[in-house]
Amino acid sequence: MAEEPGNIQDSTTIRSKLYVQSGLMEPALFKYADDSNIVIPVWANGECRTDLVDLFLTWTKDNGMVCNSSKCKELVFRKKGCNQNIELVNNIPQCTVLPILGITFQSNGKYSEHVRSKLTKANKCLYILRSLRKEGICQEELDHLFKSIVLPNFTYGLSVFGASDSDLTNIQNFLERCFKRKYISNIVNIRKLLEEADKKIYRTRLDQPEYPLSEILPKKDQKYNLRKRNVIYPRVHSERFKNTFVNRLVFKYSDI
DSSP states (O other): OOOOGGGOOOHHHHHHHHHHHHHHHSOSOOOOOOOOOOOOOOOSSOHHHHHHHHHHHHHHHHTTOOOOGGGOOEEOOOOTTOOOOOOOSTTOOEESEEEETTEEEETTSOOHHHHHHHHHHHHHHHHHHHHHHHTTOOHHHHHHHIIIIITHHHHTTHHHHTTOHHHHHHHHHHHHHHHHTTSSSSOOOHHHHHHHHHHHHHHHHHHOTTSGGGGTSOOOSSSSOOSSOOSOOOOOSSHHHHTSHHHHHHHHHTTO
């Protein structure tokens, strides 16, 4: 039986269409987010930690899941001057530094380790830019690469670790060196990027009442924009605490 030339399709085209159709009908790959974080405020004896971890282990068992305790770690955030010995829970090791979702947290509440690791990673990325520049890449493409592989090391989570002015200064010094060495044609101001990120998050809170920050930030007494500030500011005892994420939103952007 003869077929018209316009209706003849090769086997590759047919297999491609079948692959797309089967992919749309029934996904072949599933990804489960199985990492869990438990945040527990500890008061005197710390027994609440043991109770909550045991409750979590019971919940995983009842739901047909297995908790791999060998991969579990505990990070204890301590106040300044607190040297209380906190016992282990189910032999879970305690650590002073723990990366969570790309941000390195420290037991002292600082982010100097995170900034140091990101500076090291960004400095390694400059080798790629140097190699491409030797091959004759133009400045416009070099700018695009810098913003794609170097700058995201500092913009990701910037609102979280941007409380320390000394850490921001270290990042700014790195960016200025990159500008002097022509890795980027325009100088980047990390503090300006921090301000833009904070304002974006704050506006999202205003546009979405169900946003998690809506329950944390203080609310205004009325909707009029008066000259006198009418929000209740938290009590702060240090400039660093004032520059933490939530306090920064309250003190700087509460009138937006």
